[in-house]
Structure formats: structure tokens, C-alpha cells
Amino acid sequence: MSNQQIQIDENTINQLQQAGYTINQILLAIEAVNSQNDLSQFNKYLKYAQNNYDELYSIVYPQQKTFKSNQPFQSNNSSNQIKKQNSTKIMTRNSQLPVGLINGGNICYFNSLLQLMLRNPIFVKIIFNYQVQFCNDKFDNFLNSLQKLFANLLLSNSVCYDASEVLQFMFWNQQDLELIGKQQDFRELCELFLQRVDQSLMEKRNSPYQSQPILESDFFFKNQILQKQFLLSDNFQKNILFIPADLNFTSIYNTLFNGFGQQQKELKIPENLFFSISRYSFNRNTQNVVKLTSDFTIHTEIYIDFILKYIPEVNQLFQNFNDSKxxxxxxxxxxxxxxxxxxxxxxxxxxxxxxxxxxxxxxxxxxxxxxxxxxxxxxxxxxxxxxxxxxxxSQFCFQKYYLHSIVVHLGNANKGHYFIYIYNFSKQKWFSYNDAIVEQVLEDDVLKISKNNGYIVTYISEQQRQAIKQQEEIIDIIQQNNLSYELYETLELQQMIPFNLFQEIYSHNLNLIN
Structure with missing residues (x-):
């Protein structure tokens, strides 16, 4: 086995510092990885350095006195110091982990959203099916930047990718530009993002190269595929992207029952159900918004038949359940x-x-x-x-939806940090996408943290689950093998990713020293 060493570029250094790690901790984690010749353990040693710096230092440098982690780092240039203490190797992605996203400054909520959208193969197909015209208008630029983003997240060997271009092209006016670095709400950003996609596709629908089904109505989205993917609607054409989940309901099931289970409406259920837990409240005494951390139970599976039609047995079941001691x-x-x-x-x-x-x-x-x-x-x-x-x-219901992701918010209402847990159905494992840092996590830990800090919860249909699983299997093959022209043809990636993007990323991967 070759002696693999690790070096982190300046963007990743900044990202790690924004995540709360000190330069000393980053340096020690790098040395620990290099001493063990195992790049896959970087995240593990990084946390070890943060929580038990002295202990890890004594392991890495058994003959030296501990350099305390709380002492100031004696260097005017932290990135230069890291470069001096490591080889010339460039940090490449662990083949077992997906690509992360660089946080260029207070955009953790946006990175979480992009990672979620990548795991929707129907949405990804919509983006890749668009034929870029390079006409330098805001619609074409935005869709082009999304294509490059998704292609890099799928094919790149880099640890992380910079998605700032997508953010730049998503804001179309001065009011939008003022939100850069200030927008804090995941839900509002998601609505804006999907509307921008919908508007861009609609604007380009008359192009001879484009063909997208359009709904000529007052729906939230004009694009029919987007509506079927994300919007819950009733017979009054009321559209809901995020189902409000009051903390007083205590669980996703009670949210559905109280919101829809007792109504006599014809609902159209999307392939993706988005729930927004009411974690924020206005305090009249302090005149400030406060974050609520009350328990909220998130189920790994839910039956939804009772919100589509009235089932007397289910109504009685919920009433008995909620009246219980x-x-x-x-x-x-x-x-x-x-x-x-x-x-x-x-x-x-x-x-x-x-x-x-x-x-x-x-x-x-x-x-x-x-x-x-x-x-x-x-x-x-x-x-x-x-x-x-x-x-x-399960005795009365048969239509099941599966937990797919949880957006977590840590901190208070005015200052905090977003990251997202996403379940991989192919591997049957949870992954944490915390900006540039991606790692596998245990389901018990996911649910434990999310019950008090979960903000956005998404569920998917069985049909969507199968499509996601198929995409995951393709991604896994790509990640486990070196990207090549042969692989591009064998997996029929040309039906998914434009050839010019494949060539660009293939050349980039060759420049990464393994």
C-alpha cells in the first residue's frame, strides 16, 4: 500500500474553522491520520482532537510535551503552517463518502438544501434534461450552474465543491442579493429555490430544444413534474409545500391526523412530503424570536391512507391513543x-x-x-x-411513506447552524452532511438529536424510494471506481450527465494526486 498523506486546501480550512475547530485541532487530526496512513479516519480524529486534545496529542507525539489546544497558534498564516506540516498530496474524497459542500459564509442552510435535492432523481433528471444555451441570461445561467453542481457532486473525487455560483445565479434582483449571507430560514430558501427552477424552465419552454410539461393554472409551480414531486393540494387548489407541524402535536402522526385526518377533502399527495416543525416562537415579553427544543417524535415510516379518505377505525384509534395516560x-x-x-x-x-x-x-x-x-x-x-x-x-392503511431526511438546526433563533441527515436506502445507512464534512452516523444518534432540534423532515413514497435507491446504486459504483470513459458508457451516464461536464470533471479528477 502506498503511503497516503493528507493536505487540506485553504477553503476547507476556513470551513472547518467555521464549524468550530481550531487550527491546532485540525493540525493534530491531520498528523493522526498521516501516522495511521488512513485518510478515511480524518473526521473521527478531528472530533477526537476537539474533545480530547491532550490525549490524542500524547498518542501522536508520545515523546513530546502536549501543546495545549487552548494556546494561541503561533503563526500569521494558518494555511501555510498546515502546508508545511504535510506532504504535497491533495485531499481527495474517501470512496465510501459523498462529496461535501464548502460553506463560503453563512450558507449552511443552502448546502443542506442542495444535498437534499441531489438525492431526488426526478428533480436531478429535470435539471440535466435542460439543454444549456449559453445565452448568458439569468435563467440559463442558473440552470447551467445547477447542472455543474450536480455533476460534480456525482462524479468528483474532491472532498467538497463550491456551490456559490448556484447561489449567485439564483438571486435575480437587488432585493435577492441583499439576502446573501443573511437568509436564515431553510423553508423560505427552499421555496425560493424551487420557484427559481420553475420560472427558469417555464421561461425556456418555448426553446426548440426544451420540452417540459406545463400546467397553465394558478398552481404554485407551472411545471407539472415539480408539482407532483413536492406539492400537496386539495380540491380547492390550495397548495402546500411545507406541512406545518405544531410542537403541541408531539409527532408526525399527530400532525397528519390533526391537519388532515378529520377533513373531508380530496387530497393529491406528492412523492415527497415536507414537514416544517414549529421550532420558533415570538416572545412578547422580550420582543424576540426564541427557539423551542421540545420533544417531537419523528417516525421512520408512516401510513398516510387516513388523510386521503375517512377511516372510522383510524379516527377512533387516534382519539384513544392521544387520550391515554x-x-x-x-x-x-x-x-x-x-x-x-x-x-x-x-x-x-x-x-x-x-x-x-x-x-x-x-x-x-x-x-x-x-x-x-x-x-x-x-x-x-x-x-x-x-x-x-x-x-x-397497518391493519387499516396500506400506503406507506418513508423517512428520507431531517434538517437539523443547532443554536438559538438568531444565530445557529444547519446541517442535514439523509438516509441512503441502498446502503441502509444514515449520513450527516455538515457542509464540507460528510460522515456516516447511527440511526439512534440521528433520532436522538432530531427529536429536540429537527426542523425540516421529509418523507418519500414507495415509488420515489425505488427511484432513489436506483440512483444511489449508480452513485456507489461511480464512487467505488475511478471515473473513466468506459464507466461513463457502461453506466449509460450520457443519458444523465452532459458529456462536456463529464470531460471537465474527468480532467479534474486526473489532477488530484491519490
């Missing part, structure tokens, strides 16, 4: 109290760690572990009851 308001408050107590214990333990009172640390840690056991028992009981509800619904 296990899901009373008092029970939910008890569970929230457990969380507050655990947080308080952890804060006190940190204090005694700073003054090195080992007896108190030992006692408090023991008490904390007992509290966590009780907390886990409460949570498990809640999960068991929701599984029971799902099982009961």
Missing part, C-alpha cells in the same frame, strides 16, 4: 423535567472537574447515570407506544 400533558412535562435535570447534573460535574474534586465528581456521575437510566426508560416507553400505534394503523 402515557401521552398526557403531565407525562410529557415529566419527560422534559428529566432532560433539564440531566443538563443540570452535567453542568455541575463540569464545575467540579475544574476544581478537581474527584469525590464529588464520582458521586454526581453515579447519580447522573441513574437519572439517565430513568430517562432512557421514559423514552423507550414512549417509543414502544408509537410503534404500537404504527402497527395498529
Amino acid at each position: 402515557n401521552y398526557s400533558i403531565e407525562s410529557n412535562l415529566d419527560y422534559q423535567q428529566f432532560q433539564k435535570q440531566i443538563d443540570s447534573f452535567q453542568d455541575v460535574i463540569k464545575y467540579y472537574q475544574t476544581i478537581q474534586n474527584h469525590n464529588m465528581i464520582q458521586q454526581l456521575t453515579s447519580d447522573l447515570n441513574l437519572l439517565k437510566i430513568q430517562d432512557s426508560s421514559q423514552f423507550s416507553k414512549k417509543e414502544r407506544n408509537y410503534r404500537w400505534l404504527h402497527q395498529q394503523l
Whole structure:
């Protein structure tokens, strides 16, 4: 095996610093990876350096004194220092991981959206089917930039790609430009993004090279494919892109039941269901928007038949379920109290760690572990009851939707960070897309973090799931093999990705030193 070394370019350095890592931590993670000759462990060592810097330092440099992670880094140019301490190798993507996206400045919400859209093969096909005219108008430029983005995310061997061009061409007027770096709401950005795609396709529909089905009506989208993919509509032509999920409903199932289950409307269900959890509220006393972190249960599968037609048995089932003692308001408050107590214990333990009172640390840690056991028992009981509800619904319902992604927001309402969890149906694994950092994660961790911080939740139909799975299998073959003309023809990628983009990315991959 060749001795692989790692070097990070300046954009990735900036991205890692924005994610909260110090230069010292980045350097130590690089040295740890190089000493083990395993590029795939970079993210692991990066977190290790952040949480246990001294311990990792003693492993990497057993004969040296620890260089404390909280000491200032003695260099005027952090990127030059990193270059000095590494070989001339360029950091290439781990073949087991997808391509990340560079955060050029407060655009984590946009990167999360783009990663989600890439995992929609119907949407990707719409974009690639557009024949770029290179006429330098805003519609053509926007669609062209999207094609380049998707092609690079699918074919590139780079760790990450810069999507700033897409953002630049998506904003068409001065008011839009003022939102760059300021827009914080994923939902609003998603609506703007899809409208821009729809408007661009509609503007170009008269081109002799384009052919897109158009709905000549007052629908949210004119493009029929976009409507079938994303819009929930009723017989009054009311269109919903994001289904509002009130925290008081406590779960996705209760959201559907309270929002649609008791209505007598003819609904058209899209292939993708988007839920927006009400994590933000206006505080009249402080006159500020505050973020809410109450529990909200996200199911990995849901039946939706009861929102399409009235099913008496299902209505009775939900009424009995929500009237039960296990899901009373008092029970939910008890569970929230457990969380507050655990947080308080952890804060006190940190204090005694700073003054090195080992007896108190030992006692408090023991008490904390007992509290966590009780907390886990409460949570498990809640999960068991929701599984029971799902099982009961299966007796009357047959149309199933599957959890596909969760957009998570960390921080407060005014300042925070977005990233997205996306499920890979082919590999049956979850992946975290945190700007340039992409890694595999456990489902338990996904649901644990999302129950208090999940903001946008998406589900997909069985038909959509099969299409996504097929695209995932193709992407996996590309990622596991060196990109070549033979592979381009064998996988019939010419039906998906324009040849000029393939050539450009193929040449770029050759310049990456493995």
C-alpha cells in the first residue's frame, strides 16, 4: 500500500474553522491520520482532537510535551503552517463518502438544501434534461450552474465543491442579493429555490430544444413534474409545500391526523412530503424570536391512507391513543423535567472537574447515570407506544411513506447552524452532511438529536424510494471506481450527465494526486 498523506486546501480550512475547530485541532487530526496512513479516519480524529486534545496529542507525539489546544497558534498564516506540516498530496474524497459542500459564509442552510435535492432523481433528471444555451441570461445561467453542481457532486473525487455560483445565479434582483449571507430560514430558501427552477424552465419552454410539461393554472409551480414531486393540494387548489407541524402535536402522526385526518377533502399527495416543525416562537415579553427544543417524535415510516379518505377505525384509534395516560400533558412535562435535570447534573460535574474534586465528581456521575437510566426508560416507553400505534394503523392503511431526511438546526433563533441527515436506502445507512464534512452516523444518534432540534423532515413514497435507491446504486459504483470513459458508457451516464461536464470533471479528477 502506498503511503497516503493528507493536505487540506485553504477553503476547507476556513470551513472547518467555521464549524468550530481550531487550527491546532485540525493540525493534530491531520498528523493522526498521516501516522495511521488512513485518510478515511480524518473526521473521527478531528472530533477526537476537539474533545480530547491532550490525549490524542500524547498518542501522536508520545515523546513530546502536549501543546495545549487552548494556546494561541503561533503563526500569521494558518494555511501555510498546515502546508508545511504535510506532504504535497491533495485531499481527495474517501470512496465510501459523498462529496461535501464548502460553506463560503453563512450558507449552511443552502448546502443542506442542495444535498437534499441531489438525492431526488426526478428533480436531478429535470435539471440535466435542460439543454444549456449559453445565452448568458439569468435563467440559463442558473440552470447551467445547477447542472455543474450536480455533476460534480456525482462524479468528483474532491472532498467538497463550491456551490456559490448556484447561489449567485439564483438571486435575480437587488432585493435577492441583499439576502446573501443573511437568509436564515431553510423553508423560505427552499421555496425560493424551487420557484427559481420553475420560472427558469417555464421561461425556456418555448426553446426548440426544451420540452417540459406545463400546467397553465394558478398552481404554485407551472411545471407539472415539480408539482407532483413536492406539492400537496386539495380540491380547492390550495397548495402546500411545507406541512406545518405544531410542537403541541408531539409527532408526525399527530400532525397528519390533526391537519388532515378529520377533513373531508380530496387530497393529491406528492412523492415527497415536507414537514416544517414549529421550532420558533415570538416572545412578547422580550420582543424576540426564541427557539423551542421540545420533544417531537419523528417516525421512520408512516401510513398516510387516513388523510386521503375517512377511516372510522383510524379516527377512533387516534382519539384513544392521544387520550391515554402515557401521552398526557403531565407525562410529557415529566419527560422534559428529566432532560433539564440531566443538563443540570452535567453542568455541575463540569464545575467540579475544574476544581478537581474527584469525590464529588464520582458521586454526581453515579447519580447522573441513574437519572439517565430513568430517562432512557421514559423514552423507550414512549417509543414502544408509537410503534404500537404504527402497527395498529397497518391493519387499516396500506400506503406507506418513508423517512428520507431531517434538517437539523443547532443554536438559538438568531444565530445557529444547519446541517442535514439523509438516509441512503441502498446502503441502509444514515449520513450527516455538515457542509464540507460528510460522515456516516447511527440511526439512534440521528433520532436522538432530531427529536429536540429537527426542523425540516421529509418523507418519500414507495415509488420515489425505488427511484432513489436506483440512483444511489449508480452513485456507489461511480464512487467505488475511478471515473473513466468506459464507466461513463457502461453506466449509460450520457443519458444523465452532459458529456462536456463529464470531460471537465474527468480532467479534474486526473489532477488530484491519490
